[in-house]
Amino acid sequence: MNLHLRNSLAAALVAAGALAGVLAAGAAHAQAADAPVTIDVASATSPRVLGDVKAPVVLEEYASFTCPHCAHFEEAFLPQLKADFIDTGQVQLVFHDFPLDQLAFAAEMAARCLPPDRYTAAKGLIFKTQAQWEHADDPLKALQQTLRLGGMSDATFTACLSNKPLQDFITQSRLDASEKLGVDGTPTFFVKKGDAMVEKIDNLREYSQLSEALVKAGAKAPANPAPAPATTGAPADQAATPASTTPASTPATSTPAAPAAASAAAGGPSTGLIVGGIVAALVVLGGIFMLTRRKK
Template identity: 45%
Template sequence: MLVHRRRFLEGIGLLALAAGVGMPLARLVGFSPDFVSSAAAQTADAAKLTAPAASPLPVKSLGDPKAPVTIIEYASMTCSHCAHFATTTFPTLKTKYIDTGKVYYVLREFPFDPVSTAAFMLARCVPDDKYFPMVDTLFETQSAWAFSQNPAAGLLTVAKQAGLSEADFEKCLSDRALAEKVQASAQYGNKELGVDSTPTFFINGKKVPGAITVADLDKELEPLLKGK
């Protein structure tokens, strides 16, 4: 029932709905915002960036894996800076660089709170071809669910728009294994790559934190694409 979902998402961060697991998120998956270290690596080894251990979930990407530039973004669904990038800069990144074969883009989960974890879980529960449209919608409507008094209701609305039923919604957010895998992406990003804020980008291995603008993006990519 909706009250149960609201308690899950707004209260102490319970993770399972239908299963009724009354365990705080941090205990359930071994993660909380307090774990984040202040690692300050400015570059990351390519092997670490692309290692299978980076995420136990299937890669979510756009573009040609053989493109001259690879951009890996670590984001949180409740991060307003991530939403700003997604709605203002990402459309240009996609049309100017991804769709033209110049950039291969990978999105990885870095949730700081149970609401963000739930949003990422829902994106993972829709068909593969709806993943990025779902992410786009979640960022576009972030203010309507992420910071509301009832984020569960807002997330359910988005889920239904993506074709999930209320039963699908309950089942998805009750999947402890999926939640642990979403959290594993954040744990790896912090411990192995020095991610300590969102959004954080790795552009051909260079760490670039913050919601970069179109001008910033062009500045970063132009030297890497000379002659391409």
């Protein structure tokens, strides 16, 4: 790894720590009146797999919870993928976090704080309601309300967003995907036969692209394929959403108000203090996300 990448990695981890510290200030007030909530970091950072973990063909998905193309995959293609390959024990789908912005980062932290056996349902719920919570006046509060439907308490939500080990895990996961695998947009898929790479798909447009790659990796073509998925409401361009579509300056203008409002509602420190700290941390982290896309 060259000097630029080493420096960007170190800076990213520092930024993640700064953001975790700011969120922790509000979390301390929110939990003062309730029993402390402990996040099981080992469970939260364990692999998120749909299907048989012993399935010979592996489909790895890198996605962001604020990516409309990822939401379209979840709604239009995943049901057919499950019926044709996953439920038959031939393919395991492994989900990896690749947040495009700080709101997606928060959503991915929160989803991972649910028990692993409830993650898939929560992931589907977050994607299904993406337009509602992402574009709400207070996106973070709307996300919190959404996850209540998935069984997450407000205290757990707050404790989760202030958990530095989990934040470091997602930060490192994103950096590794960008620097080692060349992921620069979402969704990106890697089809593998065991550990051997078969195909990378970063411009998914049709379900057939996935099914043909999976058959190429050794899965059996379905004898009675599921009906072709509906495309109504699909994004106009099905190419992966590039990481650069979220400018480094965006989080500073759209995301900070939500954590500040959540902290204030819980009796946290002054709004000005929280906003100032979050703006600084998110701008740095957003900038690092952009820097990691540069070529070695």
